[in-house]
Amino acid sequence: MGNERIYLSPPHINDLEKEYVAEAFATNWVAPLGPHVDAFEKELAAYVGSRGAVALSSGTAAIHLALRLLGVDSGDTVFCSSLTFAASCNPILYQGAQPVFIDSEPESWNMSPEALKRAFQACEQSGQLPKAVIIVNLYGQSADMEPLLEICNAYGVPVIEDAAESLGATYRGRSSGTFGAFGVYSFNGNKIITTSGGGALVSDNLEALEKARFWATQARDPARHYQHSELGYNYRLSNVLAGIGRGQLKVLDERIKARRVVFQRYYDALSHIEGLDFMPEAPFGRSTRWLTAVTVNPEKCGVTALQIMEALDRENIESRPVWKPMHLQPLYMNCAYYSHWPEESVSDKLFANGLCLPSGSSLTEEEQAIVIECIKKAIAEA
Numbered sequence: 001m002g003n004e005r006i007y008l009s010p011p012h013i014n015d016l017e018k019e020y021v022a023e024a025f026a027t028n029w030v031a032p033l034g035p036h037v038d039a040f041e042k043e044l045a046a047y048v049g050s051r052g053a054v055a056l057s058s059g060t061a062a063i064h065l066a067l068r069l070l071g072v073d074s075g076d077t078v079f080c081s082s083l084t085f086a087a088s089c090n091p092i093l094y095q096g097a098q099p100v101f102i103d104s105e106p107e108s109w110n111m112s113p114e115a116l117k118r119a120f121q122a123c124e125q126s127g128q129l130p131k132a133v134i135i136v137n138l139y140g141q142s143a144d145m146e147p148l149l150e151i152c153n154a155y156g157v158p159v160i161e162d163a164a165e166s167l168g169a170t171y172r173g174r175s176s177g178t179f180g181a182f183g184v185y186s187f188n189g190n191k192i193i194t195t196s197g198g199g200a201l202v203s204d205n206l207e208a209l210e211k212a213r214f215w216a217t218q219a220r221d222p223a224r225h226y227q228h229s230e231l232g233y234n235y236r237l238s239n240v241l242a243g244i245g246r247g248q249l250k251v252l253d254e255r256i257k258a259r260r261v262v263f264q265r266y267y268d269a270l271s272h273i274e275g276l277d278f279m280p281e282a283p284f285g286r287s288t289r290w291l292t293a294v295t296v297n298p299e300k301c302g303v304t305a306l307q308i309m310e311a312l313d314r315e316n317i318e319s320r321p322v323w324k325p326m327h328l329q330p331l332y333m334n335c336a337y338y339s340h341w342p343e344e345s346v347s348d349k350l351f352a353n354g355l356c357l358p359s360g361s362s363l364t365e366e367e368q369a370i371v372i373e374c375i376k377k378a379i380a381e382a
């Protein structure tokens, strides 16, 4: 193992962030909230083009608050993309509601309008429509929002966009995360920009965002003594971390450019290999290529995605399978699931054959050449 470990998507921090953090220390504004939080919210909202934003301790917290704002409660059902990270749907359980999982379409790997339609038809027949639909935008790419929203609007069901992985991406020229009633971003350490840990809720509904702020700061009634009429949470982002976020937001466009260059290098070096296919970039939008994801056809490549992953691991290179779909998770085993084709699931296949490659914006050309050689060798020697 000659080389230093090459990570999937490590944090990429610059000097600007340090200045903002130093400012927070210099003014003793280390405690929760403060000027960086307010500025970060304004700057994020301006960047994505939403009327407002609330800075939170995580993307998961943002999803939780969005569900509660939409009145999701025990006994309700919520539709959610199946091919995603568990944080997309765990907050449904926090609220005591039941998720119903929707498959991906092959064109974008995101929620299938076909599957969504069938799920709505089935629920209409059983007499219970979902309270909300969580549409996830995977690996830097927006879902096909127009047909998805058309279906949801026809049933009058609001949409939460989980854009934790798609900050900076666009759909028909508009920012991913701004199409639903609420949008969610994450600034976790592995995301395209990071505050070490953090998230945000965006919306054009400023009143709802004010309510989210209230719940996220322990739902303290306006009284000098500590008085509570509603259940709250400790979900706000600290002023120090918001300082990091402000610096990171300023370099977001550079980070997107760098990730797309990483993707293009993989594509140029590997796309000629029969049976190795890249996650498509659907014509309706522009992906950030947060992670470069491929599928490996074992019949054509002679190796499985897992075997390539193991070969990379032996060279001290981190890679990951595509998300294990939620309908296959032990925790969600008994939840309803609607596949893209009536008899065939897309997300099962993507999970079985999918592989995410090191895609960090700080990945050097030399490091990437090592990754590429390792993949070529694993396939050539199969």
Ligand SMILES: *Cc1c(COP(=O)(O)O)cnc(C)c1O
Binding pocket: 057, 058, 059, 060, 061, 084, 085, 087, 088, 136, 162, 164, 165, 185, 186, 187, 188, 197, 198, 199
């Ligand atoms: C990272 C992620 C989240 C959760 O964000 P946190 O800030 O880590 O809580 C939610 N959904 C998706 C799809 C994610 O990738």
